[in-house]
Amino acid sequence: MSTNSSSNASADGKPTGRAVRTALVIGGGIAGPVVATALLKAGIEAVVHEAYPQLDEGIGGSLALAPNGVAALDVIGAGDAVRAISLPIARAVMSVGAKTVALPGLEGVEPLQLIRRGDLHRVLHDRAADAGVVFEYGKRLVDAQEGPDGVTAHFTDGTTATAHVLIGADGVRSTVRTLIDADAPSAGYTGLLSFQGYVPGDLLPDLEPGIMTFAFGAQAYYLYWKQADGRITWGANLPSKQYLSLTEARQTPTEEWLRQLRETYADDTPGELLARNTDPETFAVNGAIHIMPPIPHWHRGRMVLIGDAVHAPSNSTGQGASLAIESGIQLARCLRDLPDATSAFAAYEQVRRERVEKITKRGARTNRTKTPGPIGRKVMQVTMPVFFRLLNFEKSLGWEQRYRIDWDARVEAEAKAAG
Template identity: 70%
Template sequence: MSTAQKTRTALVIGGGIAGPVTATALHKAGIQAIVYEAHAELGEGIGGGLALAPNGMAALDTIGVGDAVRAAATPIAGTRMAIDGKIHELPSLAGVEPLQIVGRGDLHRLLRERALEAGVGFEYGKRLIEATETADGVEARFADGTTASADVLIGADGVRSTVRTLIDPAAPGADYTGLLSFQGYVDAAPDLDVEPGMMTFAFGKRAYYLYWKQADGRLTWGANLPSKTYMSLTEARAIPADKWLRRLRDTYRDDTPGHLLADRTTPDTLDITGAIHIMPPVPHWHTARVALVGDAVHAPSNSTGQGASLAIESALHLARTLRDIPNPATAFATYETLRRPRVERITKRGARTNRKKTPGPLGRKVMHATMPLFFKLMNFDKVLGWEQRYRIDWEAPVR
């Protein structure tokens, strides 16, 4: 293939969120794609849930899976902030659909089903170890000794991306935020009366947490446990769940309803979801025939509520640029120009929010005093409207 010819085939590395969406969007753009996933089967290691913002849902609508995700999700139309038990109502953004909370396993399954329906192929147990570029394409080599070739290769392999280091051995890795993440599930009770469709962000005396009611009536809560020691997901899950529960119960013992949520969570209803990461700016997003998408290149902290949505957006933009620009290197450069300013701005917002998750006694007093005035003066539409109202015009040509 010469550099003047249209991209026709792609290898997509990673079968989580960005990978299947990228492959589906590529097929929509007329480019054949196969997804290669390192794990042996769908859903291995998946736990907890995630939020999809209105902009992310709009992007999923573009590839025809939005309604299926909504059917599996819990809509959150309102939010509150609790500081030492005192509740502050947060402004809402008018004219957008609710935040959708969906289980990671459910989302992965739905994205895979839509990709298969679109004609995407999947290969499991394929851990990438090398990618070799030529003038006409790229060849991937996997740990099992097999190889695969295509016009381009897309790295959708998460915060610990192999593709990122193949593009640039000096590329930065994901930063640890100092927080470990857990998600628990408890039955509703009179002393745990939570309004449906409402999410509460709570600043406890020792740690931040959040909680909401699922469509089935159970309460879900997420804990952000401060930890100076970094732990990988594998390391965190090697510790028995009942030991983590003892630590969570001690951390939230003076918080309401934090202590109730922690006390009523059992080892069977606790998901250990691992360290919370945030990606620093990545200097090199691509080479001539290899590019990054999703958490592999931009992973804002979970404080933004935008991680998955930004990955989905980027997947669509990457497909659009390859559809409309014959030279892959030029297409990738255009894709980076389209995406870098937006994702880095949102990542910076998440970093600021992370620093506020453990305010301490003095910090909580300041928050109590300033929060009502802050919300009164804040232009919510100006702060978050540009994020959530963002829409991709799939049909518009990329130049």
């Protein structure tokens, strides 16, 4: 894509009245296809540049989409496609030792939707492509240069692309973040490594599909649920002082990780059963769990950040993907409604920063409870039933999950209220 912004005319010669008419999107995971589709809906041409050589449908384990995230996908016409291949979680329980307590829920919102990350990537890619978004693969960003009329991205294969704005949807290791601010903080490490496995459903014959259990084991936290096909999926959060990226974690043989998990969950029910019966062939190593500290600068000039590149709450929130989706759509609204990139980016940050940082702080607090130790576990067993009985779930999580984006409303009033 190239631009020449000396003219504010569309292809048919008619004035558009919009300073931003084209965008480069760096990153083709979740936020990238969403923002590109929303931009096209807003009348702005967007091309997605992805570092991988092709669409990766096998990366990562499962993730949860909160009601607010699925509602945001409805704005770009992708909500039903996601619902069709997701597992709705109707109920959740928390287990500490022999004590199990049902978690309260919100009235009038749809359930969490569990989906494989690779499946979500495919759905969002297909929706974007159907809408007319172009994807360029094997395009790893190395630099970007701003000019008076646009910004030019430089890729490792020697090619360049130019547009009015550049949007960094390139994840927790964002290159765009460092181009905006060389001193920007990197994603933090929660002290936990993530794994996912599958076992036959008859190991826990009484477990019903659509119920998620959050379990605090003797040494580590884990969670599990039964799929619609009868298999049980379980995820492990293994405490580790050593940070390991996805690539680094996968250098350790799968059998060695399973040995460590079987040792870690040896005293837990059903953790021991889940670890012992996991097949190495279907065992996923996902690497470190990240959490993003507050980023001082979300944008500079013609460049801006969305998704995990700027706000990556830990998986404890159940909101990471949903927040990325929301931000992509809100950024598109701001670029649609405001006269230039500077004012649009400022409004976008006003609308989004307080919300995402508040949710990130909640995730950080939850992370600290995942390794309570023997005394902490005993305290949790006693206090947990009382805590959840007294918890005002509507007050604590209603504002998160009932959040809805009004695509048709102009964004100025919302930005002013947030500012």
